[in-house]
Amino acid sequence: MVAPVAAGCVIGVDVGGTKILAGLVDPGLGVLHRTQRPSHGLTRDELLARLAELVAEAAAAAPGPVLGVGFGVPGMIDRRRGVVAAAPHLPLDGVRFEALMAERTGLPVAVDNDGNCTMLAEWRHGAARGCRDAVTLTVGTGVGGGIVANGGLLRGSSGGGAEIGHMVIAFDGPPCQGECPGRGHFEWYASGNAIGRAGLELARDMPGSVLGRELAAGREITGALVTELAHDGDEHARAAIRLVGGRLGAGMVSLVNVFNPERIVVGGGAIAAGELLLGPAREEVARHAMPSLADGLEIVPAHFGAEAGMLGAATLAFEELAG
Amino acid sequence: MVAPVAAGCVIGVDVGGTKILAGLVDPGLGVLHRTQRPSHGLTRDELLARLAELVAEAAAAAPGPVLGVGFGVPGMIDRRRGVVAAAPHLPLDGVRFEALMAERTGLPVAVDNDGNCTMLAEWRHGAARGCRDAVTLTVGTGVGGGIVANGGLLRGSSGGGAEIGHMVIAFDGPPCQGECPGRGHFEWYASGNAIGRAGLELARDMPGSVLGRELAAGREITGALVTELAHDGDEHARAAIRLVGGRLGAGMVSLVNVFNPERIVVGGGAIAAGELLLGPAREEVARHAMPSLADGLEIVPAHFGAEAGMLGAATLAFEELAG
Numbered sequence: 001m002v003a004p005v006a007a008g009c010v011i012g013v014d015v016g017g018t019k020i021l022a023g024l025v026d027p028g029l030g031v032l033h034r035t036q037r038p039s040h041g042l043t044r045d046e047l048l049a050r051l052a053e054l055v056a057e058a059a060a061a062a063p064g065p066v067l068g069v070g071f072g073v074p075g076m077i078d079r080r081r082g083v084v085a086a087a088p089h090l091p092l093d094g095v096r097f098e099a100l101m102a103e104r105t106g107l108p109v110a111v112d113n114d115g116n117c118t119m120l121a122e123w124r125h126g127a128a129r130g131c132r133d134a135v136t137l138t139v140g141t142g143v144g145g146g147i148v149a150n151g152g153l154l155r156g157s158s159g160g161g162a163e164i165g166h167m168v169i170a171f172d173g174p175p176c177q178g179e180c181p182g183r184g185h186f187e188w189y190a191s192g193n194a195i196g197r198a199g200l201e202l203a204r205d206m207p208g209s210v211l212g213r214e215l216a217a218g219r220e221i222t223g224a225l226v227t228e229l230a231h232d233g234d235e236h237a238r239a240a241i242r243l244v245g246g247r248l249g250a251g252m253v254s255l256v257n258v259f260n261p262e263r264i265v266v267g268g269g270a271i272a273a274g275e276l277l278l279g280p281a282r283e284e285v286a287r288h289a290m291p292s293l294a295d296g297l298e299i300v301p302a303h304f305g306a307e308a309g310m311l312g313a314a315t316l317a318f319e320e321l322a323g
Numbered sequence: 324m325v326a327p328v329a330a331g332c333v334i335g336v337d338v339g340g341t342k343i344l345a346g347l348v349d350p351g352l353g354v355l356h357r358t359q360r361p362s363h364g365l366t367r368d369e370l371l372a373r374l375a376e377l378v379a380e381a382a383a384a385a386p387g388p389v390l391g392v393g394f395g396v397p398g399m400i401d402r403r404r405g406v407v408a409a410a411p412h413l414p415l416d417g418v419r420f421e422a423l424m425a426e427r428t429g430l431p432v433a434v435d436n437d438g439n440c441t442m443l444a445e446w447r448h449g450a451a452r453g454c455r456d457a458v459t460l461t462v463g464t465g466v467g468g469g470i471v472a473n474g475g476l477l478r479g480s481s482g483g484g485a486e487i488g489h490m491v492i493a494f495d496g497p498p499c500q501g502e503c504p505g506r507g508h509f510e511w512y513a514s515g516n517a518i519g520r521a522g523l524e525l526a527r528d529m530p531g532s533v534l535g536r537e538l539a540a541g542r543e544i545t546g547a548l549v550t551e552l553a554h555d556g557d558e559h560a561r562a563a564i565r566l567v568g569g570r571l572g573a574g575m576v577s578l579v580n581v582f583n584p585e586r587i588v589v590g591g592g593a594i595a596a597g598e599l600l601l602g603p604a605r606e607e608v609a610r611h612a613m614p615s616l617a618d619g620l621e622i623v624p625a626h627f628g629a630e631a632g633m634l635g636a637a638t639l640a641f642e643e644l645a646g
Contacts, residue, residue: 011369021356026361057424076613076615076616078615085611085615086614086615091392093473094340100576111428111430114482131480133479133480133484135346145581146535147479147581149472149473149479150473150476150477150478152473152475153473154472154473154582155473155583156456156472156582156583156584157454157455157456157583157584157585157619158616159583160583160613160614160615160617161456161580161581161582161583162581162583163580163581163583163613163616164578164580164581166580166581166613167490167492167580167581168492168573168574168577168611169491169492169493169572170492170493170495170510171492171493171573172493172495179611180613181610181611181614182576182580182611182612182613182615183611184573189494190430203613206348241539248494250491250494250507253489253491253492253505254491254577257484257486257487257490257505258470258477258484258485258486258490258581259479259484259490260478260480260481260483260484260485260486261479261480262480271554287504288491288504288505288506289504289505290399290409290483290486290489290503290504290505291409291504292399292401292409292481292483293399293479293481293483293484295481296480296481308340320638
C-alpha cells in the first residue's frame with residue numbers, strides 16, 4: 001500500500017483465460033493506452049513475465065506517475081494472503097500473485113476476482129451506480145458474478161465469494177465442467193455455452209431446421225451462432241435462447257429472494273442476445289420471485305462491455321492503492 | 324431512537340405464527356421474565372392489542388428502566404418505513420408496525436424479520452460469534468435464514484432479504500406453499516415438513532415398515548415422528564432424514580459458493596434429528612462445494628433453541644434503541 005496521491009493514472013489488467021487486456025486508466029476512467037495479448041498455452045513463468053511486460057508497456061505510455069496496478073483474475077482469490085487460491089483456466093493456482101507482481105513490476109499491486117472487478121466498475125461508474133444492494137452477472141462461457149450487499153463488495157471470508165455461477169439451481173443436475181466438483185449449477189443452465197448446447201439439441205432433434213442444416217454443414221453450434229440466427233428471426237434459435245433466458249431468470253429468483261437487490265446488471269458475451277435473453281428472465285422473475293422482494297427491482301444490461309474487467313481492475317487500483 | 328443509556332433491560336418479542344413469546348432481557352442476555360400466548364386466529368387489532376399486553380406485562384416485571392422493545396416478525400419487513408411488507412402467517416400485511424407499537428407501548432420500538440433476529444442472537448452471543456461472514460438456517464416448518472456478510476447483517480434494499488428458504492434448488496420443482504409464487508425452493512426440500520413428506524412417501528411405498536404401520540394406524544407422519552423413529556433406529560425413518568439432509572446440503576453448496584462463510588449455523592425444530600440430518604448435509608458440501616470456498620467452513624448446530632428469536636429481538640433492541 002502507498003500513501004494517498006491526489007492525481008495520476010493506474011494500470012488495470014484483465015487476466016482472461018484466452019487473452020490479457022491491459023489499460024492505462026485516468027481517474028475519470030478514461031483509457032489512455034490499451035494492449036492485448038494472448039494468455040493461453042503459457043506456463044506459469046511465461047504468463048507472469050507477459051503480465052509484467054504489458055504493465056511496463058502501459059507504464060511507458062503514462063504522462064505522469066503510475067499509482068499502481070490492479071489485476072482481475074478469473075478464479076478464487078485469497079485476499080488475506082494475496083494468493084490465487086484456484087484459477088481453473090490459468091496456471092496460477094497457489095501463486096503469491098500480489099507479492100510476485102509487485103516485485104516484477106516495481107509498482108503497488110491489488111488483485112481480485114474478475115467478477116468482483118466487473119461489479120466494481122459497474123457499481124462505481126456504470127449500471128449499478130448508487131446502489132446499496134446490487135448483483136452483476138457476466139454471462140459468457142460461464143456465469144461470473146459480483147455482489148454489492150450492505151453497501152460493500154461481498155467477498156466472503158477468504159475473498160473467494162460471489163461465485164454466483166456455482167449456485168445450485170437443480171440439485172440432481174449434470175456435473176460442472178472444469179474444476180468445480182458440483183452439479184446442477186447456474187452456469188450450466190444459463191451461460192453462453194448453455195445457449196450453444198440448447199441450440200445443438202434442437203439442431204439434432206430437427207435436422208430440417210436452419211440450426212439442423214448448419215450442423216449438417218459442419219458448423220459448430222455455438223452460443224454466438226444461435227444468437228446470430230435468432231436475431232435473423234429463426235424461431236428455433238429464439239426458442240433455445242428463450243429456454244436459457246428462463247433459467248437465467250430462475251437463478252435471478254434466488255438472487256432476488258436472498259439479496260433483495262435494487263438492480264441486477266447483466267453483461268458478458270451472451271448479452272448480445274439482448275431482450276431475447278433478458279425478456280424471458282424478467283418474466284420468470286415477475287412470476288416466481290417474492291413480490292415484495294422484487295418490487296422496484298430493475299434488470300438492466302451492463303454499461304461496460306468487453307473492457308468491464310480491465311476498467312474494474314483499474315477502479316480496484318484507484319480504491320486500494322491511491323487512497 | 325432514544326439517546327444511549329448505560330444500563331437497563333429491553334423486551335424481546337418473537338411474534339410467531341402460532342404463539343408469541345415475550346421476554347424481559349438484561350444486557351448479559353439473561354431472561355428476567357418470560358410470557359407466552361397464542362397468536363393464531365386473532366384479527367389484526369386483537370393481535371396488536373395482545374402484543375401490547377405482553378409488553379406491558381414484561382415491563383411491569385422490570386427492576387429498572389426499560390430501554391425499548393424489539394420485535395421479530397416472520398415476514399418481510401420494509402425497514403425504511405417500519406412497515407410489515409408481507410407476513411404469510413399473521414394479519415400484519417402493510418401494517419405500520421413500528422409506529423403503531425411505539426404508540427401502544429409508549430416505548431421505542433425496533434422490528435426485523437425473525438430470521439434476522441435469530442442470526443443476530445447467534446452472531447452476537449451464540450454459535451456465529453466473532454464471524455465476519457456467516458449464515459444461519461432455521462429448519463422448522465419452513466427454512467428461515469439470516470446472513471452476516473462483510474461483518475454486517477444482510478437485509479437487502481428494502482429490509483426483506485435473506486429469504487434463504489426461497490432459493491431455487493430445482494427450477495422445475497413443485498410450487499411453494501403459502502404466499503410465495505415460486506417453485507422448487509430450498510424449504511420445500513429441506514424443512515421439517517420435508518422430513519415428514521419423505522417419511523409419508525416411504526410409509527405409502529412400504530406398508531409393512533414401521534412408518535407404514537404408523538400410517539395405517541392413523542397417525543400423522545410428521546417430521547417430529549420420523550425423527551423420533553429415526554432416533555429409535557428405524558432404517559426407513561433414517562433414510563427419509565438422510566434424503567432431506569442431502570438436499571439441505573445442496574442448498575448449503577449454493578450458500579458456500581456465493582457467501583464463502585466461516586460458519587453455517589443450523590437451528591430450528593428439525594435440528595432434533597442432529598447428526599442424522601447434519602451428517603448427510605456435511606457430506607454433500609464436502610463433495611460438491613468449491614473446495615477453496617469450503618476450506619475452513621464449519622457447519623454447527625445453533626447455540627440458542629426455541630428462544631433464539633426472542634433473544635435476537637432483544638439483541639436488536641439493545642443495538643438499535645440503547646445506543
